[in-house]
Amino acid sequence: MKVTIDDISIDVPPGTTILEAARMIGENVPPTMCYYSKLEGSGGKCRSCLVKVTKGSEKDPRPMPKLVASCRTNVMDGMEVKNTTSPEVLQARKSVTEFLLINHPIDCPVCDQAGECDLQDLSYEHGLSKSRYDFKKRIFDLIDIGENIQMHMTRCIMCYRCVMVADQLTPERVHGVLNRGEASEISTYIQKAIDNEFSGNMIDVCPVGALTDKTFRFKSRVWFTKPVYAHRDCKTCSGKVTLWYQGAEVLRVTGRKNKWHEVEEFICNDCRFHKKNTEDWVIESAATISRHSVISQNLNVYEKPVIHKKLQEKPKSE
Amino acid sequence: MGVQLLLEHLNKPEINTIDGYIKQGGYRTLDKVLGKMTPDEVTEEVKTAGLRGRGGAGFPTGMKWSFLDKSTDKPRYLLCNADESEPGTFKDRLLMEKIPHLLIEGMIVSSYALGCRTSYIYIRGEYMFILRILEKAIKEAYAKGFLGENIKGSGYSLDLYVHPGAGAYICGEETALIESLEGKRGNPRIKPPFPAVSGLWGCPTIVNNVESIAAVVPILNMGGSEYAKIGIGRSTGTKLISASGNINKPGVYEIELGLPVEEFIYSDEYCGGIKGGLDIKACVPGGSSVPILPKSLLFKESNGNPRLMSYESLSEGGFETGSMLGSGGFIVYDEKQCIVKNTWTFARFYHHESCGQCSPCREGTIWLDKVLYNIEHGLGKESDIDLLWDIQHGIEGNTICPLGDAAAWPVAAAIRHFRHEFEYHVKYPHRVKDDDHVYQPEMNYTTA
Ligand SMILES: Cc1cc2nc3c(=O)[nH]c(=O)nc-3n(C[C@H](O)[C@H](O)[C@H](O)COP(=O)(O)O)c2cc1C
Ligand code: SF4
Ligand code: FES
Numbered sequence: 145m146k147v148t149i150d151d152i153s154i155d156v157p158p159g160t161t162i163l164e165a166a167r168m169i170g171e172n173v174p175p176t177m178c179y180y181s182k183l184e185g186s187g188g189k190c191r192s193c194l195v196k197v198t199k200g201s202e203k204d205p206r207p208m209p210k211l212v213a214s215c216r217t218n219v220m221d222g223m224e225v226k227n228t229t230s231p232e233v234l235q236a237r238k239s240v241t242e243f244l245l246i247n248h249p250i251d252c253p254v255c256d257q258a259g260e261c262d263l264q265d266l267s268y269e270h271g272l273s274k275s276r277y278d279f280k281k282r283i284f285d286l287i288d289i290g291e292n293i294q295m296h297m298t299r300c301i302m303c304y305r306c307v308m309v310a311d312q313l314t315p316e317r318v319h320g321v322l323n324r325g326e327a328s329e330i331s332t333y334i335q336k337a338i339d340n341e342f343s344g345n346m347i348d349v350c351p352v353g354a355l356t357d358k359t360f361r362f363k364s365r366v367w368f369t370k371p372v373y374a375h376r377d378c379k380t381c382s383g384k385v386t387l388w389y390q391g392a393e394v395l396r397v398t399g400r401k402n403k404w405h406e407v408e409e410f411i412c413n414d415c416r417f418h419k420k421n422t423e424d425w426v427i428e429s430a431a432t433i434s435r436h437s438v439i440s441q442n443l444n445v446y447e448k449p450v451i452h453k454k455l456q457e458k459p460k461s462e
Numbered sequence: 463m464g465v466q467l468l469l470e471h472l473n474k475p476e477i478n479t480i481d482g483y484i485k486q487g488g489y490r491t492l493d494k495v496l497g498k499m500t501p502d503e504v505t506e507e508v509k510t511a512g513l514r515g516r517g518g519a520g521f522p523t524g525m526k527w528s529f530l531d532k533s534t535d536k537p538r539y540l541l542c543n544a545d546e547s548e549p550g551t552f553k554d555r556l557l558m559e560k561i562p563h564l565l566i567e568g569m570i571v572s573s574y575a576l577g578c579r580t581s582y583i584y585i586r587g588e589y590m591f592i593l594r595i596l597e598k599a600i601k602e603a604y605a606k607g608f609l610g611e612n613i614k615g616s617g618y619s620l621d622l623y624v625h626p627g628a629g630a631y632i633c634g635e636e637t638a639l640i641e642s643l644e645g646k647r648g649n650p651r652i653k654p655p656f657p658a659v660s661g662l663w664g665c666p667t668i669v670n671n672v673e674s675i676a677a678v679v680p681i682l683n684m685g686g687s688e689y690a691k692i693g694i695g696r697s698t699g700t701k702l703i704s705a706s707g708n709i710n711k712p713g714v715y716e717i718e719l720g721l722p723v724e725e726f727i728y729s730d731e732y733c734g735g736i737k738g739g740l741d742i743k744a745c746v747p748g749g750s751s752v753p754i755l756p757k758s759l760l761f762k763e764s765n766g767n768p769r770l771m772s773y774e775s776l777s778e779g780g781f782e783t784g785s786m787l788g789s790g791g792f793i794v795y796d797e798k799q800c801i802v803k804n805t806w807t808f809a810r811f812y813h814h815e816s817c818g819q820c821s822p823c824r825e826g827t828i829w830l831d832k833v834l835y836n837i838e839h840g841l842g843k844e845s846d847i848d849l850l851w852d853i854q855h856g857i858e859g860n861t862i863c864p865l866g867d868a869a870a871w872p873v874a875a876a877i878r879h880f881r882h883e884f885e886y887h888v889k890y891p892h893r894v895k896d897d898d899h900v901y902q903p904e905m906n907y908t909t910a
Contacts, residue, residue: 187652188652188820188862189819189820189821189862190820190821191820191821191822191860191861191862192821194860210859210860211859211860213652216652236856236860239822239852239855239856239857239860240821240822240856240860242856243821243822243824243825243826243829243856244821244825246825246829247825247828276849276852277829279829279832282828301821302818302819302821302824304819320647321647321818323818324630324632324814324815324816324817324818325813325814325815325816325817325818325824325827325828326813326816326818326824326825326827326828327818328817328818328824
């Protein structure tokens, strides 16, 4: 099937979403705050990936009346899509970014996610420099969900990814969404601890700093650590991880993330939280961090950030 | 009164019992339809009748039925949407409370048309007493053999259940309703797939409003083409309107579609004019989600023709000068009502009812609520009006389900038609702090 996104065409198999097609093209990829290709049923919620379909398909060329979530819309043969070439899309994305930020604490200086946070990236590209929200921000009480994972509901953007991890990776789900509307929150069943072999993956899928690693808490900024691929013989998971070093010390273990900030394989809690010595691991190589992340400014082995051509041309005023 | 198809027997004795209902000719359609007509013939009648969904969107019912995926062997479901939670709408309640058997009869013949073995009525939890009325009526219908195995020897079998919600407006959205019925959190699903292909437990499902299903009964009794003669143009048949606000006779009225709005408001047969002889300021013709219309646009369309109570006429002019028939929640405001306050009230409702799944609605509705609160309470700034516009614009069309639009439209329409009232609020905050004070056009505000 042929699809054209921002005037670039590509052939994709049926069932491909607009977003996946854009990722195959590799340029002008819509930002994703909730979609996660490895989690079934994810996406559609944050609305940051909205695009405009100017031509439905070869058979039915009518444009779609509303912007659509590219992560949940399949391509049709002959479809034409506008992402960064549509002012309407950029406007909507700006609104979505503003909505996601009005109640976010923006406490990046004390947040362990800073430097690898999707919300930071999004607001850098699409946000306003000043908040128009004059009200007290929403605050949630801290709840304790166990010894390894730190939860900060106040930072959450309700992407539902961690709930899907629980549903799809672990035998028994003990957390989910409570309440409704802007009061909804991720919580556990009567504040039960989340304790199962794969719960740590919630940290990796969280796009913001709502779920962070307690064993890494406040140890370092991520951009001062050096990521290294390593593996070990693990009975529970693939054992393929990224180790984050500061000097000779392993400060953190995470799954290996690809270009789109998604883990390649989920890892178990034992590898993540309890194997913090170099002796536990077989070192492979320096990790490539190909996202336009602050981490990549550290060493020139990393790919340079991709800045959308069309966005650069945007007038500076606003 | 004009033609009465649904409420004709409202005041007949014991109409709430099965015997009282049968005495008025109830359950006739069962003999006419079950085993005598093919399911497709029933759907055809409904198509011919031109019936359009009475739940808000006005989608042609027969057409919706024909989208039901018949290519699988999965069970099919008909779900009756009795979640009626839109502020201003209370018509389904009357129908179910007073003439429960009309809905049950409608459910039987509609389920037959769709080939359902099991059907559900999903009712809002606040209507618990009506749930009991319906359950009693269903029991009566089972006792008479109108429900259950082999109905009246026709070979057709149907089980009907009533299921209460737990108090959420969003569960009236059809896919949230399905999630809720499945026992999950009432979050709307992302479409496609549409329920007609994959709905309840992944099976083909049709969701229809109470009134739409009830209307199938008179359609089958009189024939689709006779029904289509009632009404005007593509707005066929009768519609229940729940009228409220500053009128002399609030209540539920069955009107023939095409009745002039002016007649509906001022005729003694219907609303009976504005209370206290005051002038009318505005009207929300189709429930809280639809745009408010100022007096100047209420009685006449933009082309000068009289505005009628019909799908087409009420939406004439798009959102610039029109509104929508919606669910028929007709709210009238006299000259003493404050539009800003009303807009804030609606915004508060949507803030409270958003499911919180998608960011524009979750965050946008709380923001609208807060900014409107400020303006209404004399704490607003001039820039707030444009901010409101930006917020609603950021929500509209960018959400998973239409609740986002429903939250945005009333704000947009209020600013579009009553911007001066918003300006008055931010310019003279000390005046609006006084609870009774409402913007009056003839006053000279320059000497505050
Ligand atoms: C937020 C929201 C609330 C809704 N609430 C109701 C409701 O209470 N009753 C209803 O019949 N339809 C409601 N609807 C419309 C339904 O989604 C659906 O369109 C309708 O039940 C279809 O029935 P109809 O075709 O017979 O009108 C609601 C829609 C939305 C988006
Ligand atoms: S628009 Fe509002 S109610 Fe609808 S899915 Fe999104 S958050 Fe939920
Ligand atoms: S990534 Fe598509 S809606 Fe969130």
